[in-house]
């Protein structure tokens with residue numbers, strides 16, 4: 001395919017400047033004293049096919065630290081301080097590459113080509129029907145059997161004004177996992193000196209395709225996953241969510257939140273209503289639904305940054321605010337963590353020990369022309385960004 005000559009990310013977003021990747025790695029490796037903000041690279045392991053994979057450590061000037069591997073673009077750890085200044089890891093994951101390869105419920109990964117579900121694993125685009133893997137019952141989930149979470153990305157660290165960044169890029173070939181079009185992808189992770197962990201996605205395709213990229217960290221703000229996440233206080237900037245069928249495919253309409261267990265318009269502990277007698281909670285075994293962000297109330301259109309959700313963990317004091325350019329957010333309360341995942345430091349992740357807030361377009365959009373569109377046509381650039389801002393109170 002014709003490679004884009006411009007820096008995709010810079011064309012789209014202004015969160016970070018586009019720099020040449022090479023300089024920083026050389027500078028940081030040659031320095032005996034670490035810089036205030038820093039990025040280093042170390043080996044993370046070797047895949048069964050012999051490919052070597054790396055781990056990048058991004059540190060900002062306040063000591064926040066993100067470790068990211070170029071296998072699946074996985075955020076392996078993210079350390080932030082509690083209200084006493086104690087740094088702990090706030091995402092679930094594994095210690096080794098082998099564990100990620102063996103069985104990963106998308107811990108920390110880049111999810112694509114289409115994050116979330118596509119009903120019956122098919123869609124019709126420009127008169128042609130495409131068949132995708134049914135890897136979630138009779139539906140397609142998170143890009144298929146070998147989605148972007150299992151791909152090896154090319155990585156280039158760089159330093160931008162006010163932080164450190166890692167660009168991950170790859171070309172998803174035409175018909176990969178059944179999706180049309182060679183898709184040139186770029187994802188930039190940045191850790192800024194004002195304690196933001198941000199993700200910028202951009203892509204271009206040589207054929208019309210569908211795209212819906214998201215990030216799949218399971219957060220647990222207690223730090224080092226001490227217990228379940230039911231005490232975390234959540235506020236979602238939304239007045240409506242998308243009810244689903246028993247296979248978690250949206251029924252096709254929005255339901256107002258008021259008076260339902262799904263109402264997080266005011267901050268509320270995740271556990272407060274999670275066991276309410278509600279068919280929708282039964283289908284998801286808890287929360288596993290897409291909330292429609294209330295942009296119109298703030299007069300902020302899709303594509304512009306909008307504060308989507310705030311999470312507060314009372315014991316540690318940690319606060320995470322998530323802003324996004326996306327129209328929706330999937331709140332998944334870790335209902336399928338059932339004690340079978342032995343995570344970092346040997347901690348076994350039980351039911352609801354992590355939650356995901358996946359910024360995205362609506363699930364099954366390829367089969368719903370009435371939803372905000374997810375088609376990417378040749379000559380256009382897909383762009384999306386999400387910022388996680390950390391603080392304490």
Ligand code: BGC
Nearest residue numbers: 105106248288330332336358
């Ligand atoms: C989905 C869940 C799924 C989880 C892990 C989430 O994004 O909404 O239904 O179990 O990912 O695959």
